[in-house]
Ligand SMILES: Nc1ncnc2c1ncn2[C@@H]1O[C@H](COP(=O)(O)OP(=O)(O)OP(=O)(O)O)[C@@H](O)[C@H]1O
């Protein structure tokens with residue numbers, strides 16, 4: 001079934017289908033899909049993707065029951081089980097959780113900063129069927145853990161979440177994606193950091209081979225705020241991590257990091273994009289990948305410095321280890337600088353594991369496989385040792401051990 | 409015979425480096441090899457340790473009743489061979505202590521000895537380090553990463569004294585060491601020396617051989633051993649250089 005048919009058939013179930021403006025917006029999107037025909041050559045969002053999975057998707061439309069559970073287990077600490085992209089409402093004096101509202105969606109569709117030719121974001125806008133909004137109230141310091149669960153095979157979730165960190169607030173957000181069924185999640189997170197707020201966002205991705213995850217984040221930072229994102233992709237299924245940040249007021253920071261572990265025939269597409277729109281802001285974009293067997297990855301990083309954004313500091317790095325001759329990792333850093341007083345740099349090193357280091361370790365009696373494993377662990381040592389949450393560090397270690405056990 | 413190298417010829421990237429080289433080392437002996445730059449000394453050391461970049465054109469090597477070419481790199485180490493590298497490799501992110509611990513245990517496993525536990529290993533490491541004048545803080549660092557030239561050499565000897573090899577090959581361990589460090593390091597070697605283990609010492613300087621007394625000195629030129637004898641050869645080289653051997 002094609003996109004248009006899918007859309008017409010399910011129209012009445014899609015969020016906000018009564019809203020006129022949104023209707024117009026969606027008609028435009030449908031047009032784009034009809035005319036563009038998914039031109040792979042000129043669209044970064046389509047490179048190296050097996051489109052079949054996404055265009056001919058078995059679209060099973062289901063407005064999920066609100067079965068999510070919210071627990072306020074300790075003071076300032078919440079755990080949420082989000083089922084099929086939904087989350088029940090919850091409110092106390094520190095946070096507020098609601099289903100996404102009409103106004104949020106309008107807010108988003110007017111937002112032209114997210115690249116408007118990203119087909120997967122467009123699909124998300126078109127078929128939106130789930131999502132929620134979380135507000136962290138002023139000056140609170142909160143921890144949230146969200147486990148994302150999908151209940152059915154052949155289900156396609158189009159989810160949009162809005163996060164708002166109010167002035168002076170601080171949020172530590174851990175999201176787990178561990179889906180075992182044959183389904184697809186297309187998730188868009190829109191994150192707003194108000195003055196002097198902070199968000200540490202961890203995404204742990206560990207889906208089985210038949211689950212596709214497309215996750216896109218768009219964060220914007222006001223004065224003195226910091227957004228830090230760390231992606232750990234252990235998935236055996238396809239994952240697309242596209243994350244955009246805008247530094248819209250002075251002295252704000254965006255730090256977008258990721259590590260991915262690929263094997264078999266798996267693919268992962270990654271992109272980070274930071275737009276500096278104010279003075280004295282800092283950004284960091286670092287992705288590291290380990291690729292085995294016939295796996296493939298791409299990583300596009302992008303720093304855009306507006307002409308008003310003096311004293312910008314921007315750093316981009318991509319590193320990869322290819323454990324097999326048949327694995328491939330394509331990485332392309334880009335810098336567009338329109339201001340004159342900036343410090344920006346980028347680097348990229350991708351290659352097989354260091355043979356001299358292997359020889360050195362083996363010459364001390366370590367087996368080849370043990371030497372390989374120790375070098376893989378050391379490659380991401382910095383990322384692992386900087387996890388200051390003990391429970392999370394354990395989770396990541398376990399997944400790493402599982403990945404390494406398959407390395408021959 | 410403990411180590412027997414017979415008629416060894418080795419090439420790398422279409423260049424013949426070792427040419428019909430012969431060398432025999434018995435248990436308990438100390439041999440020194442001297443030779444000009446590029447004569448193939450490190451190549452010999454690497455081939456013994458099992459580095460895979462080389463093409464063995466001809467020859468046989470026996471080590472403790474094994475055909476050395478039947479053993480891979482780690483098996484050679486576990487059988488008691490140790491190479492102190494001329495240029496130790498920096499390995500960021502790999503911590504010295506667990507690495508050495510796992511190295512010693514893989515050797516013990518092969519020898520059917522009991523593995524050494526964390527606590528005993530930490531004690532062993534500490535005491536050996538202090539013998540070699542190595543700061544305890546250094547043991548918390550990554551392998552060779554950011555070490556000075558001299559620190560790297562000391563650290564090679566620390567590994568050697570922990571692993572207690574039957575055959576230790578020291579490739580220019582003396583270069584880069586100041587005079588006090590040279591004394592400490594050679595003391596370490598002498599302490600380790602018994603009637604059951606052997607040393608192959610590659611050096612450019614007679615000075616080292618004042619501290620570690622060799623039983624034999626060999627002159628290597630252009631991939632072959634052209635002369636063997638006692639320590640008097642080292643004195644000759646110190647005086648006249650390699651000219652007359654070429
Ligand atoms: N990977 C390689 N590719 C090409 N040539 C090589 C390679 N490795 C070594 N060689 C060459 O082999 C020769 C012997 O090198 P080797 O390192 O064994 O010399 P050496 O006797 O240890 O010298 P030095 O005293 O300077 O340490 C040199 O000419 C060197 O350039």
Ligand SMILES: [Mg+2]
Nearest residue numbers: 449450451494
């Ligand atoms: Mg050399």
